[in-house]
Amino acid sequence: MTDLHHPTIGADALAKLLRNSAETVTLLGPDGRVRYEGGNTEPTLGYESLASLSVEDLLHPDDIALYRAARLEVLSAPGAEVHGEVRVGHRDGGWAWVEFTARNRLDDPDLNGIVLTTRNATDRRRSDRLLAGTAQVLEAIAASRSLDEIVDLVRHLVADQGDVELAALPADVSALAEVLATSSFSAAEEASRLLGLARSSHRVASELRRRALVDDLTGLANRTGFTEALRRHLEGPRRPSAVLLFDLDRFKQVNDAYGHSTGDALLERVADALRRVVRVGDVAARFGGDEFAVLCDALDPGDPEQAAAAVGRRLALALNNATEPESHLRIAASIGISVDDGTGARWRDPEAWIADADHAMYEAKRRGRGRVVLADDTTRRAVGERQRTEVGLRAALxxxxxxxxxxxxxxxxxxxxxxxxxxxxxxxxxxxxxxxxxxxxxxxxxxxxxxxxxxxxxxxxxxxxxxxxxxxxxxxxxxxxxxxxxxxxxxxxxxxxxxxxxxxxxxxxxxxxxxxxxxxxxxxxxxxxxxxxxxxxxxxxxxxxxxxxxxxxxxxxxxxxxxxxxxxxxxxxxxxxxxxxxxxxxxxxxxxxxxxxxxxxxxxxxxxxxxxxxxxxxxxxxxxxxxxxxxxxxxxxxxxxxxxxxx
Missing domain, CATH: 3.20.20.450 (EAL domain)
Structure with missing residues (x-):
């Protein structure tokens, strides 16, 4: 009966077994030269035989130091064992990653050498790099990195697979997408998927940012967008400029009497009127409800207050002419204006500037609505008086x-x-x-x-x-x-x-x-x-x-x-x-x-x-x-x- 635990096969059968194994077994002499090879190295390295070759002759220059350290370690004592991965030269001039295990069998009289077991790790390394590159791209997408940065990561992911040089991959997102769609690179499909995801994410992020900065109803900037524009304006070169703030007189009555659809139509007419009045470089915004704002940049330096007041009057006239088509309602507004003379002495904070215009608007309402009022010491004193009145009222209760x-x-x-x-x-x-x-x-x-x-x-x-x-x-x-x-x-x-x-x-x-x-x-x-x-x-x-x-x-x-x-x-x-x-x-x-x-x-x-x-x-x-x-x-x-x- 055959002993299954200790089978005996002939030399030819053993050679055939090794040739069909995914691993190659090589016996190295103490000098590092190949004394025996078992298995088929041709698929991995393109050589029919490695006999008499030195391992160092096959290694990538950057991996020789690693090999020498491993060799010294394995030679240090009988039975010593070392594991690692190195790049080995392919006969066609390329490089293949090989994982190895080296065992010291110099004390074995039958072997008297180093038993080196190797396996082709190129595909696994490619797969690992692809997974790592994919994770890096996904992290960049999740972190809302710029599209240019993500495109660069995708290019590196493709080049790391060794099919193409990085310089041959275009940096333009559309051009890269076209190259990937028509190429046979090993990572082309995954790279195309990631690039598509990045572009889609970028479009969504752009739309979300647009919605965060733009009023949906009118298409004007919203308060956040206006405040950002005002902050950029204050950080740039200072010029005479003004913030105009207004809301529509008795707008709530319009909503209640005619319905919110008529109210929305009226707000859209106001936005149209604003677009006709503002100049290139100015910023118009709807803060919400019936409250609107305008940043008027680069006013006449000779008399910026009069220039701002003239804009306010033109705006009031444009609004008054902007009737709502179904109800024929005319629009009136109370407009407050705060002027910055361009010296940088008054306004450094956007919210403070908006508040000053708001106080002027409040004064316009107090004077009878439908007015244009410039913020000055009087309106600012009125703010102080209102604050004192509020404090006094709380105490009076x-x-x-x-x-x-x-x-x-x-x-x-x-x-x-x-x-x-x-x-x-x-x-x-x-x-x-x-x-x-x-x-x-x-x-x-x-x-x-x-x-x-x-x-x-x-x-x-x-x-x-x-x-x-x-x-x-x-x-x-x-x-x-x-x-x-x-x-x-x-x-x-x-x-x-x-x-x-x-x-x-x-x-x-x-x-x-x-x-x-x-x-x-x-x-x-x-x-x-x-x-x-x-x-x-x-x-x-x-x-x-x-x-x-x-x-x-x-x-x-x-x-x-x-x-x-x-x-x-x-x-x-x-x-x-x-x-x-x-x-x-x-x-x-x-x-x-x-x-x-x-x-x-x-x-x-x-x-x-x-x-x-x-x-x-x-x-x-x-x-x-x-x-x-x-x-x-x-x-x-x-x-x-x-x-x-x-x-």
Whole structure:
């Protein structure tokens, strides 16, 4: 029976076995010359036989030192073993990578030499280099390296396979892609894939960067893009230049009345107008919403402020002419301008420069909208004043210096006080009272309106709870005027409910007054909030009717109990028959719609005649009483039966 563990084969069979092995076994003498070879070296090196050749004669010059060190190590002791990889010359002049294991068998009398086992490592080395090169290219793509850098890595990846010299591969991405598509290089397919991935990634990255810097709707720069452009401008040669900042007057009303598609169309018209006004080298941007900016570079050095103001006027005119095609709405804007004289003395920070233009824009709005205002010491002082006002308001909410005053509202038939309008006043340290017109806009801008709303509503309800009962008369109502921000606050209804419950005041004694401008906010949300207040039992009044944009149709559809006719209509009554007739018609129409009517600003007896003739039920004004502090209201106005008459 054959011993499978120790088979015996002949010399010819052994030679055939070695020739068909992936490895070559070579016996070297102590001098490094080949004494015996077993296996086929021709596929790897192109030689039929290595007999009598010295190993060093075959090695790459850069690998001879490695070989000599390995040889010394393996000769150091019987049984020593060394592993490594070297390049061996191919007969055709190329180089093949060979991995080797050398074992010292000088103590074996049958061998008396170094047994060298070798294997062709060229394909594996190529594969390893391809994998390493691929990983390097992928890392570069992931790190968003430039396309030129990635192309250079791909070129090295191809050249490292040994099929082509690096210099023969074009550095242009398109040309390289074409070469790879038509070549038979071993790495061409992988290199083409990587190059395609890099180009695709670069396009995506470019698009993402474009989107990060460009406004999608208008195609103008966005705030980030504008700020980057401004930073580059400040880092370059300084020239007289200006930042213009503007937003569209009453744009929110357009959105609410006509829809966001019309609003977007209007914004696109603004962008078109901007492109017509700006010059080559200028930068136009949309910051978001209806806010736009322009960097005007290289202004007239003789008078850069006038040059910037002229650009602002041209812009205002272009905007005014840019009507929205479907609604035919004309565009108006408040424009603030901040000028840099080019000396580099003022602006070094883009955000500070933008803020200066923003302050000028705020001043343009304060002066009546549709204005062009240059930033100067006055606008900058106004910024300081607004900051001081904000700080003071925050303190006033804590120290009680925000006071509620009341002015009577009377029934015209007998001048009996039926209600009081709660008016907010801010008492300064010097004792002076500031009206809401002086601080409410700052409160809106600084986010204090919510706290002020809670304070005013709570104080007004507390005041009403303290008024004495009048046995034969209905309780006096208290009216509170709310802005859009206050009305649309999420917690408004909860605040009202809490104050009414805590003070034990019936909801019907509270009246909420809203100006026409409040209706220009989110109409659906306004109607929802008004309905919630009505369901609670609170009365609703439309204030300052005739000064805004509301129509009788709006009055009819909104859940108002009463309408206050603005004082501007009442002022000429009693002295101008045309004014008398006009107000009479307004009152008649409002009464036809089922609304009670209050005349504001009644100051003279002569005004009473046409108001009574029109059927106006209620009035408010100095004829009936000035505002007084809440503590004095009951004594001043609730202790008499009829104002102006002794009860």
């Amino acid at each position: 804590d120290d009680g210096s925000l006071e509620v005053w009341c002015q009577p509202i009377v029934r015209l038939s007998d001048r009996q006080v039926v209600a009081a309008e709660a008016l907010l006043r801010w008492r300064h340290d010097d004792g002076r009272l500031r009206s809401p017109a002086e601080f409410l806009q700052v409160a809106e801008d600084s986010g204090l309106m919510g706290a002020i709303s809670v304070h005013t509503i709570t104080k007004a309800i507390e005041v009403a709870a303290g008024w004495p009962d009048r046995s034969d008369l209905a309780p006096v109502l208290v009216a509170v005027n709310l802005s859009a921000t206050q009305l649309l606050a999420d917690d408004l209804v909860a605040v009202v409910q809490d104050a009414l419950r805590r003070c034990q005041v019936q909801p019907g004694r509270l009246v909420v007054e809203l100006t026409e401008h409040v209706l220009a906010a989110d109409v659906d949300l306004v109607v929802e909030r008004l309905s919630e207040l009505r369901d609670l039992g609170v009365s609703l009044v439309l204030d300052d009717f005739g000064t805004g944009w509301s129509s009788l149709q709006m009055v009819r559809t909104m859940p108002f109990d009463a309408v206050k006719v603005d004082r501007s209509f009442i002022a000429e009554m009693g002295s101008d028959p045309v004014a008398d007739d006009f107000v009479v018609r307004i009152v008649e129409l409002l009464r036809t719609l089922g609304r009670e009517v209050v005349a504001e600003g009644v100051e003279h007896e002569e005004q009473m005649v046409p108001l009574r003739r029109a059927g106006c039920e209620f009035g408010q004004g100095w004829l009936f009483g000035h505002p007084v502090a809440v503590g004095a209201f009951a004594e001043t106005y609730l202790g008499v039966g009829a104002l102006g008459e002794v009860g």
